Amino acid sequence: MQQSKIAYACQYADDELQLLELLLEKVRYYDPDLLVGYELHNSSWGYVIERCMIKYEINLIEEFSRIKRNDTAAMRSDSWGYRKAAIFRIVGRHLLNVWRIMRSEIDLTSYRFENIAFHLLHTRIPHYSYQTLTNWYTSGGPTLKEKVCRYFLDRVQKNLELLDVSNMISRTTESARTFGIDFYSVMTRGSQFKVESMMLRIAKPENFVLISPSRKQVGEMSAAECLPLVMEPISQFYTSPVLVLDFQSLYPSVMIAYNYCYSTCLGKVDTTKRDFVKKDDLKYGMDMLDIPSDILQLMEKHINVSPTGLMFVKPSIRKSLLAKMLSEILDTRVMVKRTMSEHENDKGLHRLLDARQLGLKFLANVTYGYTSATFSGRMPAVEIADSIVQTGRETLERAIEVINKTEKWKAHVVYGDTDSVFVHLPGRTRDQAFDIGNDIADTITRMNPVPVKLKFEKVYHPCVLVTKKRYVGYKYEDRDWKEPQFEAKGIETVRRDGIPATQKMMEKSLRILFETKDISQVKSYLQDQWMSILSSRVSEQDFILAQEVRLGEYKEGYESVGARVAMESMKLDPRAEPQYGDRIPYVIVARGPNEKLRDRPMTPLAYMSDRYVSKHVVFLLVKYFLNLVWKSSSLRLDSEYYIRKQIIPALERIFNLCGVDVASWYSQMPRRKQALAYSVSQLAEYSNNSRTIEQYYSSRHCIVCRKISDQG
DNA sequence: CAAGGGACCTAA
DNA sequence: TCAGTTAGGTCCCTTG
Structure with missing residues (x-):
């Protein structure tokens, strides 16, 4: 679609009520099966419905419905809908909660609209606060008013594009056909429902009936006794193929x-x-x-x-x-x-x-x-279930034994989890490894009844096995591969509970290790990076932590840091309540020496606006003078915390296997140099205004329109 | 200071 | 009323 060329048919409304009537008219005219919104409770349809109810006492849920009912309650409290879909339902139409769909589709550190759009549509889009938009619309000229309209129009359009690129609608309809259940159930119901639907189709012709035990009977059933095999890996850095x-x-x-x-x-x-x-x-x-x-x-x-x-x-x-x-x-x-x-x-x-x-x-x-x-x-x-698990376990154990005992392979199983084996081939080339891999797969497959099949997936060369369920390596799926692929499982590079800085530094140092096998290069790379962090020559975005938050599920006093951040924001604005399962970002700032971690988080926006007071350079200069006086009160990220608690432990777990002590690399960094680096950064920040302004420009320019933005 | 519990997130 | 599982690692905080 050529977005920019679309001519929108505009209709104008004199007041809000008329606008709402127009909306209703559109819904009835086009009679859509799906109503789509990025977030359905506090914004889009949910907002309109709530607004209409409170201000005009019109029940839009009923009006949007395809069937008239008399008993529709406006907004019922519905914890299932709150967690799974939408807290209200419109009879005859499906409501699609785009962010929740995306949350289950892809793993992201943030599910803000701009971030999802960036990852799926590969475009940067701006974000403006409601305050800014309101100002533009109420007191801005025609250009600004249009800008507001286009802003929302663009978002509406992008919601549809998101559904399109993720192939969500067709996948859901296909699944509905495959499982034999309806569209909405594919999205909202669990896997049991799907298995049952499929199973019933096959059971019916054979005159089987499925039993339905009560909750109590299910509770009285025996507990599982069999466990899958998870080997303790032989943890080390492997330079031969695995x-x-x-x-x-x-x-x-x-x-x-x-x-x-x-x-x-x-x-x-x-x-x-x-x-x-x-x-x-x-x-x-x-x-x-x-x-x-x-x-x-x-x-x-x-x-x-x-x-x-x-x-x-x-x-x-x-x-x-x-x-x-x-x-x-x-x-x-x-x-x-x-x-x-x-x-x-x-x-x-x-x-x-x-x-x-x-x-x-x-x-x-x-x-x-x-x-x-x-x-x-x-x-x-x-x-x-126990029979299945135990048979699976024994299948794997037999395979391991055969691999270890077959002389010609000179192979050694170093790890295995449930259905996989990692086989070390000391001293062999990658080419030999592919031959042996195929041979092993064939041999083991022949030992087992059809359709049990051991598949030769890939060669890691080199790799590091860290602990159970955590490993990383350079992957080759085929002997023709010229370049390997970096692949990590379970370690910080693939986890979302750390900071991007850890991810980047870990991946980079692992790549250096894999490519050069030279620890001293890793060391100098890391010391460089630490110096940059200490002297604030890094992007603050790389230090944002984020956590999934489920308010209402915490034990008193056990709220996670993310939950605490969210609760703080809600004190200022009740509508800032995060959606169930949304990810809340925060940064850790330096405070007094004995402050607990959970008392030191801040939302990135609050942190940024404290650091960069205003949007005009003039104000910035004022801030600069104020800073001369109030220097000590200015916030800064807790670099020590980030380095010592986030970055170093992660690196240690890997590089200690290579016989080095990462923490000592950090403390070896000349203290004077550290101090100097720090004071230089302070100096740059507080007394060299050209650098401060430059900083301001680099982070305050809007990536989309190249103009200075007033958002963080 | 060690042990244990809660919360998160991931592998399979 | 609406709900696949267990194993595993790690951090932070509290308690003994």
Whole structure:
């Protein structure tokens, strides 16, 4: 669409009431299925609805509805909607809460509209406070008034673009088709609902009925006893290739291969006597399972016994419901993926098929979860879940043993988690590694029943295994790869509870380590960076922390720092209440020596406006003179905190494995130099006005329009 | 100062 | 009324 060329048909309203009537008229005229807003409670539709209710006592929820009802309460308190969707519903139309959709789509440190737009649409858009917009609209000239309109128009348009690029609508409709449920349920209901819907379709033709235990019965079920295998990694810096192999869809494969299902279970076997154990051990899901011995005798040749001692009939007697469903899902997925590769050029079709295969993948993955959902489950069966986990565990353990024991590979398993193995090949080249990797994958796959398959995923060369679930390396997926890809799991570079500075410094120093294997280069890089931080030659944006906040879920006195920041802001403006699950940014400022951390956060905006008082250089000069007097009261980021508590510990966890002490690198930095660096920065800040003004310019210029902005 | 609990976030 | 799971690492704060 050519946005700039769109001619908007304008209609004018004399007053607010008329404007609202126009809005209502539009909704009725176009009769949309979806009403979209970036944030539905405090702004957009929610705001209009609330405003209309309070000022004119018109219930817009009812007016927007496709069906007239008499009993609609205006805004019910609805904690489920508050957490999952919208706190109000409009009959006949779906409300899309864009930020909440995006929150579940992509991992970002902030879900402000501008940030989402930047990451998905790759454009920078400005943000103006309501105060500024109001000023422009009420006391500005026609140009400013137009600017306000265009500002909002642009945002409305961008909301739709966000839905478009994320492919959200078509993915949701495709999932609805795949699962056999309606559009809104795909977005708001959990995975159990989806599994059930799919399962019922297959159960019906076989005349199966799903049992529905009560909450109480579910609560009385036994607890799970089996755990997946998580190896303690051999933590070190590996300069030789490390192979990564994992079992593809391990749990679904196990369910298919061994016919594990509600419909095929024959109860527990006494492993010593191959006979029934006592009755109180026959607990099976919510019920007891007691198959008469004579029937069992008949079946003897057709039974698989799981590692936990549960008996299941073989597929030759009855193919399990779950296996049918899962093999259908996996086969269809393979088919869809093949069709996808045949239609690379048809972008629309390609996207649609991709959406379909993602839906199938999702379903395959959550089916195991359904059997083990003991907290909120509607039909869990711990015994089956345990069988799956234990079989998976033993499959992995067998693989590890074979890999370690096969002489020709001279391989050593150094880590494994649930369904993956990391194999160290000391002294081998990357090329050799690819040969061995393929050989291992084939060998292990042949050892296991169809469709269990060990897939050779990638080679890390080099890499660092830090702890369980935390590792990082240069990845090669194919022997032809000329350049590796930096890949990290679990460490600070992929976490959102630290600061961007840590992420950047860690990635950079790891890259230096991987490329040069020279610790001294890492050292000088880090000392450089620390010096920059101490002398404030860094962007303050890299020091913003952010946390997800769920007000109303905290124990008294245990509010997280983010929650405290949010609560402070709410004291000034009740409408600043964060949405449930929104991420709250803050910075840590230097205060007195014994101030607790949780008493030192500030919102970035408050921090910035304290530092940069006004938008005119003249005022800045005034501020400069004031600073001569009040210098000590000026805020500054707590560099010591950031370096000692955020940056160094993260680096230490990795580089201590290489035998160095990162903390000492920092304390080794000449103190005098440190002090000097600091005082130079103070000097620059307070007594060299050209530098201060330059600073002001660099951070105050609006990135979009190049004009000085009045926002932080 | 160590231990333990709460809160966050991630891997699988 | 609406709800997949467990394992694991880390930080901060309180308590003994």
